[in-house]
Amino acid sequence: MRVLVVGSGAREHALVRALAADEQVARVWAAPGNPGIAAEPGAAGCRPLDPLDPAAVVALAAELDAELVVVGPEAPLVAGVADAVRQAGTACFGPSAQAARLEGSKAFAKEVMAAAGVPTAAARACTTTEQVAAALEEFGAPHVVKDDGLAAGKGVVVTDDRADALAHAAACLGRTGGGTGGGTGAVVVEEFLDGPEVSVFCLTDGRTVVPLAPAQDAKRAHDGDTGPNTGGMGAYSPLPWAPPGLVDEVVARVAQPVVDEMDRRGAPFAGVLYCGLALTSRGVRVVEFNARFGDPETQVVLARLRTPLGGLLHAAATGVLDDVPPLRWSRDAAVTVVVAAAGYPGRVRTGDPVTGLEAVPAAPGAPYALHAGTALDGAGRLVSAGGRVLSVVGTGPDLAAARAAAYAGVARVHLPGSHSRTDIAAAALRGSSA
Template identity: 45%
Template sequence: MDILVIGSGGREHTLTWKLAQSKLVDKIYTVPGNPGMEKIAQCIPGSVEDNEFLVKVAQEKKVDLVVVGPEVPLTNGIVDDMAKVGIASFGPQKAAAQLEGSKSFSKNIMKKYGIPTAKYEVFTDAVEAKNYIEKEGAPIVIKADGLAAGKGVIVAETKEQALEAIDEIMCDKTFGNAGNSVVIEEFMAGEEASVLAFTDGETIIPMIPSQDHKRAYDGDKGPNTGGMGTYAPAPVITEDLMKQVQTKILEPTIKAMKQEGYEYKGCLYAGLMITAEGPKVVEFNARFGDPETQVVLPLLESDLAEIMLACANGTLANCDIKWSKKAAVCVVMSAGGYPAKYEKGNEILGLDKAENENVLVFHAGTAKKDGKIVTNGGRVLGVVALGDDIKTAVDKVYTDIKLIDFKDVYYRKDIAHRAFNRK
């Protein structure tokens, strides 16, 4: 079969790489894709936000399945528009994608169906939001209600920081219309983890748990980013905890969505906090995480195209999904200055030297210029190493990452530190 992958980042490169290994797949198209995907797919220039164009490409290329990488096409209803012309998609329809598109929608679902999460209130008025902060105190968490490219969350350690966050989100509109309303949550103490899961609207099968590193600098310091690195499996999620995640979070959420009339298919991403009372939901995403995908999919031993078709067709219960016993670690190579101001257009050297049997390089923010591959985003590359355990994978990734270079390159030197500092 032929597949269209929508997106251009590290997540989409990883999805394309994994789908290319499938015995079912003949050809892969990507819109717009990136230079790393060119070896395994035909990249077609265009906007991921132009539904009409995406449908036209899918029809012209006669694709059998559309795989949606980023959140914006999902909340724009691309799955609905593909369905209207009889093309199957891996991803939730627009109404179900609200689980990520609106934090207040998501929190209200959790509250109604008793899915464990932080106590919260929603505000559309900045003065009322500030009054609530004055009453609750700090630490406290402020979230822009809409999509903010993974950056609309501020963990305020002091009341002053929380009040500033309200000004930033609601008054200064740092995240645009995403900040028309805010969700203010209690601060949850614990360790974070990500559990992605395949679902066809009835059955839900979790993937190997991973752990992201959101802060820009070593020691989890500095501003929030889209993610500076990941590793899997995350030892914080024990077998017992995974059972709790399945029965108290994943299954009830899929049932709740169906009961509300929003059947959810595709990948459900549960961002979790492992608290003293057990796992609680920090947020849901309606698609594969980035850079979690870069460590989870290399550990998948089953056929990804087969699983995605089963999710679209409602036959996931028939799939026997197998996972490697190995570990994977991803370190994101970013442009100096990210997540604030950074340069683009710097040549990337050494890409061909770094990849080998146990090291993969996924392109995230790259472009081609005069026949050379150059930087074209804040997060430029995801370098992934596989090993028999996390320590082996960490050693490998930090050895091979030195073979790649570009001007002002920056990456964290402590990815997976929590795996080694467990009590």
Template identity: 50%
Template sequence: MRVLVVGGGGREHALCWALAASPLLTKLWCAPGNPGIAELAECVPIGATEIAKLVGFAKVEKVDLVVAGPEAPLTLGLADACAAAGIKCFGPTAAAARLEGSKAFTKEVADAAGVPTAAWARFEDPAAARAYILQRGAPIVVKADGLAAGKGVVVASTVEEAEAAIADIMESRVHGTAGASVVIEECLPGEEVSFFALCDGTTALPMAAAQDHKRVGEGDTGPNTGGMGAYSPPPAFTDALRDEAMDRIIRPTLAEMAKRGAPFQGVLFAGLMLTGDGPKLIEFNVRFGDPECQALMLRLRSDLLPALLAACDGELSRFDLRWEAHPSLVVVMAAEGYPGTPRKGTEIRGLERAAQVPGVQLFHAGTARREDGALVADGGRVLTVAATGQTLRAARDAAYAAVDVVDWPGGFCRRDIGWRAL
């Protein structure tokens, strides 16, 4: 099969890594890709949101399957454009991708489907939002309604923090048009997990769960990021909780989306809070998480390619997935300045030695090649150092052993990934 992966981050590197191992694969492209992906696939200089160019390339090259990595091309209609061209695409239509494109839409779907979630309200007026915050008190959660690259959520411990979030999101527009409206939610107590299910429009197949570390600082301090690390499986997410999440959250959502004429096909990423009343939905994403995808791909023992095809073809009811029992852990190495303005152009050395640490797999995210061939930072989250081990502690030790070999003075990472479980 001829496959095109769309995107150029650590998630897409992990997807390419898994797909490259499939005996069904005959040709692999990635648009735009990165230097790490270039070792597995032919990189194509087309941006992830250049829908017409992506579909045009897929037609010319007779691509059998397009695999969408990030959310932006999906909300812009990549799957719709592929379908119009007669090309299979793993990922939801633009109508179904609203589950990530609008947090208010997700809440409306959850309420209609009877999915347990936090109490919420949507606001377009900053004054009304502030009044609601004063009425509800803190802690409270403020979210930009639109896409904000994983950074549009503020968990405010005080009313003042929540009011500052309204100022940043709605008035200063730090997340652009994503902040034209906000969703304000009650702050749910409990432990947060990322749970993934493959969906074909009618059937949902549970994948695995992970726990990520959103805040930039150790001990979960500082501003939210796209993710500073993850591990899988989270011990708190038992098989019983997985089954409950499928029955009360995933399947009812799938049924409600089909009822609305927007059946969901792709991977449904449920951000869950494990509360005393069971799992509750925080939000949906319509693609694999980053860095959770890296943690999952290291544990996946089934061939990824036929699983994605089964989702496209409505055949998941006849499919199953096998997972490695041993855990995986992922450490994100980011450029100085992240999650603000990252410092680009700093040289990275030592990756060959880091990759030789037993159990370690390196995934590139924000990297580039300089004219002289040197590898340099070209983004915020730059590298993902992933590892497996007999135990979570062993996986963590291997990952940090590889991190310590990387020679990159311009980068940093959290040193406490996995602390909740350990």
């Protein structure tokens, strides 16, 4: 099988790495990719591409004679890339633009969950600051305000300060057209959900649901879950503190009902349904849905998956996921730690040299770096080109060993002004969820 992966981040690097290790995958390309993917052993390299241009993706897939296109980021899905690829006759892993509204519009996701009877936070979609003020009063503090559209993981504010909540809402509503990427031009104000958050990816072909191993990511920028929300500063799997039967409950109460409701609406969801969950005192509640693999959770989930990825994604893309045998998982743990550029998640400094990767040993069981925001400068030197620059992954027989490996890898990397959280998976080692 010949596979084209659309995207350029650490998630796509993790996908390419897993696909390149699949004996049933003859060649795997990424577009536009990044320098790390271009150097990935077993991969066929990177091709230039505007991932938001459906016609360009279709043309490149045809040029490469790809038998499967895997769309990594959310924005191309909302832009209809998967629709165009399928219409051209190529199998595509990723939902249609209509189905991707589960991520593209939080208000739409709430509507679907209500129709499907899925447990989630009470919420109000607001289009004016007056409506926001009333909703904040209704739900009380801590205040949760979300941009309805796509915001790269940074459109959510959770705060006890009512003025901060109102300011975030006003900023979202003040942008041209309101929400972006399929949003309704609104903000969603929700009740606060207590309890630890968990991510469960569910592969689906529009009817059958196959869950992957759960993971937990760290959204806040700084240790102790402090600072602003980010796209994710690290993740780990498995979750030793997770209640037994969690994944089965998520499939039965969340993923399958939503997949069935989307099918009933004539917009079947085929791809990966990312279920962001809170394990509250009242039970499992949905925090959000994403229409693609999450970053950085993908890095640790795929590090533990032993079932070949290519056939699994192709089965989901072609409607035969019910034929897939039970998934196989490593007993090892995996931890990833993000190396972020100076200023992230605010105004990011780019163009700084990234060195030390040559000191990260390329041996089985050794930590490895997945590239996210990197580029080559005019002299061919690796430099930072985004907020989250690298995702360093460590594996080991338990979380302690995996965590030690990941941080050993981080210690070898040098990026001026960079920062990383030092507490990824630390609470889990103490038997706690956070």
